[in-house]
Structures are given as structure tokens and as C-alpha cells.
Amino acid sequence: MNILDELFAKAKEDPQKVAFPEATNEKMMQAAYETGRDGYIVPVLVGDGPALKALAEERGYDPAVFTIVDVADEQYRDEVIAKYVALPDTRLKEKALARRMQDPLYYAMVMQKVGEADVTFAGIDNTTGDVLLAGQMIIGLKPGISTISSIGLCDIPGWNGSEGTLLAVGDSAVCTNPNAEQLASIAISACDTVHELLGWEPRCAMVCYSTLGSGAGELIDKVTEALKIANELRPDLAIDGEFQLDAAIVPAVAAKKVKRESKVAGRANVVIWPDLNVGNVAVKLIQQFGHADAYGPMLQGFNSIVCDCSRGAPVSEIKGNVVISAVRAAGQKK
Amino acid sequence: MDRKELEAKIIELVAISYGKDEGEVTLETSFKNDLQGASVQMVALVSEIENELDAMIALQDASVCETVKDLVDAVEAEM
Known part of the structure; x- marks a missing residue:
């Protein structure tokens, strides 16, 4: 058994909630679906809810595998914002946060920060710079750590x-x-x-x-x-x-x-x-x-796990990185 | 908010984000030579500007500002 097989087995023992803010992307949705269907993670798709639902159906995926979070759902968004701003050492206030959360990348990270997800997995549509900035703004750096x-x-x-x-x-x-x-x-x-x-x-x-x-x-x-x-x-x-x-x-x-x-x-x-x-x-x-x-590369230094995959990554590589980030998130809880 | 008020507010936010006394920061203060901060401080500063001034400055635009005055110009253009 190679190391990746071992990590897949480990992920299955304690599946983590992984938020996917770029699930309209075909490769990303396929990776989220297959890792979810096979029990390695619990995939949470964040974005335009009706569009994500329609895409999942069109692509022939069992809708029961996904939890879909619609960024237009103001009630849920406001609940998440209220939890976020109540946390110590967070940077953005309500108004700025609501504006940023129109972007599913920020929305997913806010969910992660308040415990509604364990990992944010992105990078196929957003640049590395986008992911790092959102991570630093929303998730923050671990105490004593000066760089990602x-x-x-x-x-x-x-x-x-x-x-x-x-x-x-x-x-x-x-x-x-x-x-x-x-x-x-x-x-x-x-x-x-x-x-x-x-x-x-x-x-x-x-x-x-x-x-x-x-x-x-x-x-x-x-x-x-x-x-x-x-x-x-x-x-x-x-x-x-x-x-x-x-x-x-x-x-x-x-x-x-x-x-x-x-x-x-x-x-x-x-x-x-x-x-x-x-x-x-x-x-x-x-x-x-x-x-x-x-x-890899596996990003480190954030308060919790943020993953940036390569833009050209094939589905198999995305799945490997999803599983690696989920195992890290589970390991961080121990 | 007029230009003077904006300058004063941004000096205050720079001082908070970089852990300096307000008296140490002027419009001529250089981010690179005087403050020597990492991107973490710039992220904090951009967030503070968003919270306090309701202006969204892209990190890459803020990062190319050499002095505090350049940043004031960039924020003023956004407001």
C-alpha cells in the first residue's frame, strides 16, 4: 500500500466536511462527488445553489451526496456572520464580511472559521494569491506564525x-x-x-x-x-x-x-x-x-486547513489533495 | 470625509496594523524601508480599511504603494 492509499484509508475512518467554493467547475465537482460518494469526505458545495443543483443533475450525480449552500440564502449567511464576528481575533466586521461573502471562496472560509466546515478546498478557478489572501483575512494565521x-x-x-x-x-x-x-x-x-x-x-x-x-x-x-x-x-x-x-x-x-x-x-x-x-x-x-x-504543496500556517490545488490538476490529483487536506483537518482536531 | 480626515484615519489604521505609535507614522512613511512589514500586516491593513472606510482595496494595489501617501491616494480613488 503506498502512502496515498494509506491516507485514503485514514480519511474514511473520520470523514471531514470539505467546503468547495468552485464546484461549478466540472473537475472540482467530480472530485467532490467521487470522494463524497466513496465516504472519504462530506462534500459541501458553496455557490449559486440552484445552478449547482442543476449542474449536479446534468452531470448525473446523486444529489444525496452533496450538501449545497446557496450564497444568496441571507438567513443562513447572517447566522454565519453573527457567529464569525463574535469570535476573538477576526478581522472583518459585518458589512465588509457580507460584501466579501458574495464570493463563494470567502463564504466557504467563513463557514470553516465558525465550524460549519473543516476544510476549504479551492484553487482551480481562483489564483493561489486569491486563496492565500482569503485565508489570511478569514481563517488567520496560527499564533506565533509569521508567514504562510x-x-x-x-x-x-x-x-x-x-x-x-x-x-x-x-x-x-x-x-x-x-x-x-x-x-x-x-x-x-x-x-x-x-x-x-x-x-x-x-x-x-x-x-x-x-x-x-x-x-x-x-x-x-x-x-x-x-x-x-x-x-x-x-x-x-x-x-x-x-x-x-x-x-x-x-x-x-x-x-x-x-x-x-x-x-x-x-x-x-x-x-x-x-x-x-x-x-x-x-x-x-x-x-x-x-x-x-x-x-503537495500543502499550505500551512493557517489556523485551520486551507488547500490550494493547481489550476491544471486532473481529477485524480484533486481527489488526492482533497483527501490529504481532510486527513490533516482530522489530525488537527486530535 | 475630506482629504485631511482621510489621511489621519489611514495613518491611524497603518499604525494599528503595523503595531506602531501613530506619532511614528507620517504620509512619507515608506512601507518597505520604515515599516518592513510582511504581507500579513498588509492583509490586516486592507481589512481595517474595508471595515472603517467601506473601501475595498485589492491587496496587490495596496502592496505596490511605496508610502502611506500613495495608499491614501489609492483609497481616495476607491471612495
Whole structure:
């Protein structure tokens, strides 16, 4: 059973309510329908109610699988708004919120914030920027987290690391040139993400071109500063560095290069890149030379799970990402 | 609301969103050089403007403002 099969099985044990604000899109509705019909999630379609109903019928879907929320239903909208504005630390007030909620993306996130959904899944019609902005405005960032970021999960054939063929890496997609504080946030969020999704005890390595002072310069200083911030903010997490990649994931190299106690060196299951240049190149190296499957990017740093899928994603990939986000949401509740 | 009132209100909202004293923020304050905020602060600022001034500014339009004065101009154009 590969990792995706395992996650599908896990999702079925505790199906989460996933809000789909772009369900008029054919691929999105198909993914919502099939994951709902097969019991992995409870799909909630948010948008123009009558249009969604008609489309579902036209596409031959059993209407009993979907819950449809009509953004024109003022009574329900006002109930949701009242719950939202009563929450502490929310940004928008009634009037601004009602205006934003004409957009199903915002509507779905407000529902999620007040507990009417567990995940918002979008990105096929909205841009990544739209999803990130709505997420920051409505869902907000976790306390102590200064940036949205992402991780990917690599399944690398022939790799025998501390989690078998799996390695989580980040950020390879969202945060371009993080400062030390943001890099610390990426590491902390990544640890929480792998714990929610996979139940791992995270061992997180912050990597660059130096291992414990073997090199010097501002590129390394950023990483060591980030490590210090991460350790101060979350002493409960095993986040260590600075390590070169081999010292982070190969026990024999760690034994040579890391001459102090470390829970992480040589057995990291999460690797944090210093910036997006490294992250993007590294993931492509893993895919091209390591023939790996890379799942994600999984957005992290929000108070609850927001998922942005690729605009060109086929239905199979959308379904995989829906299930991953649902498992994360279930994991976050534990 | 006249221009002076709008300037004062936006200075107040910038100060709240970026965690500064109002006295530290002027029309010439640069978002990049003086406030050095991340997108999180800009999201907070855009939300405050929406709440308080009933003007919807796109994040990308706010993000290209170099100074507080540029932002006042952008909000004024929306109102």
C-alpha cells in the first residue's frame, strides 16, 4: 500500500466536511462527488445553489451526496456572520464580511472559521494569491506564525530514510525569500503538518551549505538565527541544524560531521530549505533523478486547513489533495 | 470625509496594523524601508480599511504603494 492509499484509508475512518467554493467547475465537482460518494469526505458545495443543483443533475450525480449552500440564502449567511464576528481575533466586521461573502471562496472560509466546515478546498478557478489572501483575512494565521508556507511529501523509490521512502520538504512553493523569523515559522508549521497528516514525531533539519559552523556568511547566519527562533518558540519540537542535506538525512555522514547530541542529524524526516530557489531546484532534482512522486504543496500556517490545488490538476490529483487536506483537518482536531 | 480626515484615519489604521505609535507614522512613511512589514500586516491593513472606510482595496494595489501617501491616494480613488 503506498502512502496515498494509506491516507485514503485514514480519511474514511473520520470523514471531514470539505467546503468547495468552485464546484461549478466540472473537475472540482467530480472530485467532490467521487470522494463524497466513496465516504472519504462530506462534500459541501458553496455557490449559486440552484445552478449547482442543476449542474449536479446534468452531470448525473446523486444529489444525496452533496450538501449545497446557496450564497444568496441571507438567513443562513447572517447566522454565519453573527457567529464569525463574535469570535476573538477576526478581522472583518459585518458589512465588509457580507460584501466579501458574495464570493463563494470567502463564504466557504467563513463557514470553516465558525465550524460549519473543516476544510476549504479551492484553487482551480481562483489564483493561489486569491486563496492565500482569503485565508489570511478569514481563517488567520496560527499564533506565533509569521508567514504562510508549504511543504511537499516526497515518496522516493529506493530511498531508505528514517520514514522509509518518505521525506517531507519545505518550502518549495510559497514563501520566496523568508527572513529568519519566517524561516522559523516554516519549520514549526512543517512539524505540525507532518504530525497532523502522518502521525510522525517530526525530526526537522534546517539545511544550508554548512554543518554546525563548517561554513560562514550571511546565508548561514539566517538559518542559525531561524533555528534559534524556532527552538525558543517551540522547545517541544525536535528542530536542529544548521546541517548540510547529507548530514541531515544520512546517519553515516551525520556521525562524521555532527559531533554533538542531536535527535535530528542523520535521521531527519522533515527538511527545511533556506529559500525558494533551493526549494524549487531541490524538489525538481528529487523528482528527476530520484524518480519521486511529490505530493503537495500543502499550505500551512493557517489556523485551520486551507488547500490550494493547481489550476491544471486532473481529477485524480484533486481527489488526492482533497483527501490529504481532510486527513490533516482530522489530525488537527486530535 | 475630506482629504485631511482621510489621511489621519489611514495613518491611524497603518499604525494599528503595523503595531506602531501613530506619532511614528507620517504620509512619507515608506512601507518597505520604515515599516518592513510582511504581507500579513498588509492583509490586516486592507481589512481595517474595508471595515472603517467601506473601501475595498485589492491587496496587490495596496502592496505596490511605496508610502502611506500613495495608499491614501489609492483609497481616495476607491471612495
